[in-house]
Amino acid sequence: MSNAPLIGFVGFGAMASRMGANLTKAGYRIAAYTPSGKGGDGSTLFLPSARALAAEADIVLVSVPDDEALAKALHGPEGVLAGIKPGCVLINTSTIAPETAEALDTEGTARGLHVIDAPVAGSTPEAEAGNLIVLAGGTADAIARVQKVFDTIGRLTIHAGPAGCGTKLKLVINGIMGSTLAVVAEGVAYGLAAGLDRSMLFDALDEVPVISPHHKRKLKAAKAGDFSPQFPARLMQKDMRLLLTSAARQTAPLPAMAAATQSLSLTRRRHPDADYSALFAVMESLVANTP
Structure with a gap:
């Protein structure tokens, strides 16, 4: 459709490229700019600057x-805000601080833009399947303008509230996700240290209802030693840090999430670009006394 809206991606990594593929299939025109300067496979138009x-x-x-x-992408003479037209919709799917x-x-509102903070729940498999959950913060009018876009990349849009609320909801979700994985990893560490058979332990945890489907997927990968980055440890630890900082501003006590952040910080230090479930490998190495 030559008259379809042109969606410009700033950043075209693992998640965005999969969103872009689904939008292209749905008939949208897409283009991209990557801060790294790297282009794609030739199927997507890449432009030389965010502006x-x-x-x-x-x-x-x-x-x-x-x-x-985000600051580098938006500001400066070659940033998004230097080139964007009044009336356009600016969607930020990055997980950032709520105050940002x-x-x-x-x-953006002062410039006549419609701004939505819209981080997503889901990893690369959900992005590829168009099965993400969009967590949108902004006005109902702004969200309505791009609802068809959200319906293409995801299965559900949650209007979390005004600006910043999508980001706050994303931090709640990722905080729960990271903290509960840390608890599962500690359980595995105890089981291994206590002498349980490794295969039996991982298979048993895959059967019990107290483990979420997401974490069962991580357990299967951990059993095989496959920590291909669906959600890199450096990003999960960053999100936990954002959550704790925001919680401190709100005087919300998060002792369990704070403790889990320490384990995820260790994971990021040892395996920054591996999936955050590499925490299983960290814990297993501790009880096995191996590197």
């Missing part, structure tokens, strides 16, 4: 690792 991309796009979707990368999301909404 150039924003000037062409009807919808700008930013998917970068953290607050610092709120500040972006304030700045």
